[in-house]
Amino acid sequence: MHVGFCYKKIYVSVMKLKNNLFLGSILSLFTVFGVQGKVVLPSILSDNMVLQQQSEVKLWGTAAAGSTVTVTPGWGGSYTAKAGEGGEWEVKLPTPKAGGPYSIEFSDGETTTLNNVLIGEVWLCSGQSNMVMTLSGFTNPVQPVNKAEEILQSATSATPIRVFTLRNQKSKTEMNDCTGSWGEHTDRTLRKTSAVAYFFAKDLYERLGIPVGIIVSAWGATPIEAWISPKTLSDFKEIDLSHLTNDKNINAQRGCVLYNGMIAPLRKLCIKGAIWYQGENNRFNPSLYERLMPALVKDWRNVWQQGEFPFYYVQIAPYDYEPDKQQDRSGAALREAQLHSVSKIPNSGMVVTLDIGEKNCIHPAEKEKVGQRLAAWALSKTYGIEGISCSGPVYKTFEVSGDKISLNFETSSKLRIIDMEPGIFEIAGADKVFYPAKAEVSEKGKDVIVFADEVKNPLAVRYGYKNYVKGCLFDSEGLPASSFRTDNW
Numbered sequence: 001m002h003v004g005f006c007y008k009k010i011y012v013s014v015m016k017l018k019n020n021l022f023l024g025s026i027l028s029l030f031t032v033f034g035v036q037g038k039v040v041l042p043s044i045l046s047d048n049m050v051l052q053q054q055s056e057v058k059l060w061g062t063a064a065a066g067s068t069v070t071v072t073p074g075w076g077g078s079y080t081a082k083a084g085e086g087g088e089w090e091v092k093l094p095t096p097k098a099g100g101p102y103s104i105e106f107s108d109g110e111t112t113t114l115n116n117v118l119i120g121e122v123w124l125c126s127g128q129s130n131m132v133m134t135l136s137g138f139t140n141p142v143q144p145v146n147k148a149e150e151i152l153q154s155a156t157s158a159t160p161i162r163v164f165t166l167r168n169q170k171s172k173t174e175m176n177d178c179t180g181s182w183g184e185h186t187d188r189t190l191r192k193t194s195a196v197a198y199f200f201a202k203d204l205y206e207r208l209g210i211p212v213g214i215i216v217s218a219w220g221a222t223p224i225e226a227w228i229s230p231k232t233l234s235d236f237k238e239i240d241l242s243h244l245t246n247d248k249n250i251n252a253q254r255g256c257v258l259y260n261g262m263i264a265p266l267r268k269l270c271i272k273g274a275i276w277y278q279g280e281n282n283r284f285n286p287s288l289y290e291r292l293m294p295a296l297v298k299d300w301r302n303v304w305q306q307g308e309f310p311f312y313y314v315q316i317a318p319y320d321y322e323p324d325k326q327q328d329r330s331g332a333a334l335r336e337a338q339l340h341s342v343s344k345i346p347n348s349g350m351v352v353t354l355d356i357g358e359k360n361c362i363h364p365a366e367k368e369k370v371g372q373r374l375a376a377w378a379l380s381k382t383y384g385i386e387g388i389s390c391s392g393p394v395y396k397t398f399e400v401s402g403d404k405i406s407l408n409f410e411t412s413s414k415l416r417i418i419d420m421e422p423g424i425f426e427i428a429g430a431d432k433v434f435y436p437a438k439a440e441v442s443e444k445g446k447d448v449i450v451f452a453d454e455v456k457n458p459l460a461v462r463y464g465y466k467n468y469v470k471g472c473l474f475d476s477e478g479l480p481a482s483s484f485r486t487d488n489w
Contacts, residue, residue: 157184
């Protein structure tokens, strides 16, 4: 009897296995042939999102192959698309003026609904760790963000700022989706939100009075080449791209892998523009960076097919990279490359941070000023609000007069020198030896006169051309000048 019971148990188990296998096969056939399906949307299209106002936007996803997908936005209209052999579909539809919230329905016979969708201004925010740094700061070691706590304590979902932060994702090939979700303006969301991106969005919202959506796609300690597409980066023969085609593991420092994983999934989403804070990892090859940065911007603009959308970026902050190497100026050289890039990138602007760096911390706490300065560029140049100053003094030319050099600047207001530290201005003669110099603003307020007792026949001047300095040259609006040099020695 015991033996018969065992045989019966085995028979039942076998029949269950057969039935499960049969059921699995049927379900597989349903999937393959599209007998059953439901609209699936990428992560970037989700509840709480912001769509760019008064634009033709794309909405896309997958459904059963050959099915008709109907998209019905809450602001009116109905749009259809047929899913291809792989299930992919895409529609284009106009968006109204800023407002909401709205719902959007997607149906192929079964309905999927996005709720709490706002219409406003959408900006991509990218770069490395200074863009990553959240309002809650970094903890190991402790690196806080100024004024963050009061922002977090007063956060409310009623404020129409929405955030999408991509999870880190690298890839050898272009990805169609990413991991993340749109969050409302709550303490929980903001603690994990880029501080620079948030302060940028906050200023836009307060000045424009309309919803703002920020998409944060950033990864610390990464070089610019990781964020450029294979098509563009292949023109740079000095950069090895063999990792894209071999079977070796990849890291986030290799060319194209973050473009593939964290930019490509966003390429269909309509954006207003982009902000960028990166450069520290490229400081040992500034000449290459000066070529790569315009290439990145052109690359992204080609991918989005939205014309020359605005691109505003942050010059890396002063930091004592190599305190034991007094002659190391790699940070200054990278800042110089970024300064030169302004003239090479149409519809761009650069935020100078020469006054808010920290000697012993590569992640300065003063992120509010960075965000505000980025917003000033957007408010002035993109949104056309008058009376907003966005650029500090920009060095133009110099003239030697006896034992002094006069530096001329492009500025909309008068120059000011505040709390000048010894050695921030340097001057040199034919021997190319730079000495700490004195500096004073001319009577007209447009020039700076530089001189030193040690140099009777000066030929060149440098300002702030060191890894760490505390900027002292401003315009009357309080915006700092970038570090620069008149020589190419």
